[in-house]
Amino acid sequence: MENAVFIGLSQQMALKRRLDITANNLANVNTTAFKSEHPLFEEFLVERANQDSVSYVQDYGSYRDLREGEFTHTGRPLDLAVSGEGYFTIETPQGTRYTRNGSFRLDPEGTVVTIDNNALLDENNRKITVDLQFQDVSFAPDGTVTTAPGQTQKISLVNFENPQVLKQVGNGLYDAEDFRPQAAVEATIMQRTLEKSNVQPILEMTAMIDIMRAYQSAQQLLDSEHDLQMKTIEEMPTLQ
Structure with missing residues (x-):
């Protein structure tokens, strides 16, 4: 029984x-x-x-x-979506985190940040900054950030051998813990676009x-x- x-x-x-x-x-x-x-x-x-x-x-x-969600055009120049297997690299007070949520904005210093004020990093792990006197900012499919004077920085797009190891930590961020990222060579960036939930x-x-x-x-x-x-x-x- x-x-x-x-x-x-x-x-x-x-x-x-x-x-x-x-x-x-x-x-x-x-x-x-x-x-x-x-x-x-x-x-x-x-x-x-x-x-x-x-x-x-x-x-x-x-x-x-891990299937992609639907892509929707927003018209906002700082809305970015990753097409393919890749993640943005974000600097947080708790350390480096990763996300596919590309809803960014500029803080008062011209740094590209998330809605929680965490900075978007380039391939050299530096914060991506934009000169505020130039209104037009474009992002190439390979992540290159361009303003009126010319090229500035390149967004760090990474991937993992097994993305299932990423641990959700809230606000769309993932913690890789001890797993090392690698360059997402096949991923591209779509500007003025956001990826919906799948x-x-x-x-x-x-x-x-x-x-x-x-x-x-x-x-x-x-x-x-x-x-x-x-x-x-x-x-x-x-x-x-």
């Missing part, structure tokens, strides 16, 4: 984890360049002496859907309904098992 309870509880824990991830995807459906995540589960067998093994559900981890809300809503139904089914199993245990406890004195 206890095995059925433990199995049901392990399923509910896995479903809760899946629900949390699905809810987070839906919450970021309008977040620029957001990549949806999906959970990974595996069977966990517990072997018992002279008895059949018991199969539980184990939360193995999650993976990120979350598909209809699929996520459908998944949420399936999760709730599966959770209710597991709960019904637990309730039935509880009723059976109570009935057994009540009848045991009679049998003795």
